[in-house]
Amino acid sequence: MDMDRRTFATSLLMGAAAAAVPSRASAQAARKPERANNVVLVHGLFADGSSWSEIIPRLQARGLxxxxxxxPLTTLEDAVAxxxxxxxxxVGxxxxxxxxxxxMIVTEAGVxxxxxxxxxxxxxxxxxxxxYAALAARFPSPPASAGxxxxxDEGRLSEQAFLRDFAGDLPAAKARALFAVQQPFRRALLSGRTTQAAWRTKPSFYAVSTEDRTINPQLQRYMASRMGARTxxxxxxxxxxxxxxxxxxALILKATDG
Incomplete structure (x- = not known):
């Protein structure tokens, strides 16, 4: 009788353990996130939505x-909204x-x-x-700031600073065309602070511009490292x-796989 009880108890434990461990196939399915089929792009200062014009057709060609x-470049709250x-x-x-x-907008709205x-x-x-201003002040000020x-109440980048410090590696004619569509921003936009940091919970990717004269490259590296971004x-x-x-x-396409 004792043997039967031990056998029965052992069977129960083995069954419970088997139930607690998912099959390899189900575990892999749980780990693999659904591929993103949408991409939303947001522009920054001194630009408008057309600044993504070189990226959009590449992503659309991949079915995205x-x-x-x-x-709107008015306040951070307006931009996030x-x-x-x-x-x-x-959808999805x-x-x-x-x-x-x-x-700033990605960090806040990304949740x-x-x-x-x-x-x-x-x-x-x-x-x-x-x-952010205090964080940036820990690094040498980039040249564009003086421009x-x-x-x-409206701020913009001078043409000289735009061509030299914002779009310095573009052909002059292309840079001037971008300057022509520059949208002014409101001072209040710069004082906004995020209330949450989506990069703490979402997979993050970062492209550092090593010759950047608008945001210090060392500051970019610091932020990318802090968030654990694939860089x-x-x-x-x-x-x-x-x-x-x-x-x-290509970096955005990597991000669609999670």
Whole structure:
């Protein structure tokens, strides 16, 4: 009788252990996230949504649904709200990518349930509640900062600074065309702080521009390292999304796999 009891108890334990351990196939399925079929792109200062024009057709050619958000450049709250409206319209997993200042928007809006991964392109990546200006002040000031001019409440980059410090590795004619569509920003935009940091919970990717004269490359490396991002370095000006579109598109495609 004791033997029968021991055999029965052993059988129960083995059965419980088997039930607690999923099959290899189910475990692999649980680990593999669903591939993102949407990409939402956000532009930064001194630009508009057309700054992604070299990236969009590359992603569309791979069957992705792509939307470029028109950042109002008024306040951080307004910019995040504009991004969230676009994210609300996406069906299924979505990669959220931002250039330059819009890293603030990616960091805040990236907690959206549709967002599966984040891509930062030479972008700000603050922590929740962090004073970005204080963080940036720990590194040498980039030359473009001296080129910002204000007309009352609106700021923009001078043509000289735009051509030399923002888009320095583009042909002059192309850089001037981008300068022509530069959108001014409101002073209030620069004082906004994120209330959450999506990169703490979402897979993150970062493209560092090593020749950047708008955001210090060492600051970019610091932010990418802090978030544990999968990082690429490009010998590029601040506008790597235009001067190195193949590499930026490839990074976004990696992010669609989670």
């Amino acid at each position: 649904n792509v939307t470029s958000v028109q950042n 504009a991004c969230r409206k676009v994210l609300d319209r996406q 997993p979505t990669v959220l990518a931002g250039h330059s200042f819009s890293g 959206h349930s549709n967002v599966s991964a984040l891509v930062y392109v030479a972008a700000r990546a603050p922590d929740a509640g962090e004073d 910002i001019i204000y007309d009352g 690429v370095e490009l010998r590029s000006s601040h506008v790597s999304l235009i001067s190195h579109p193949r590499e930026i598109a």
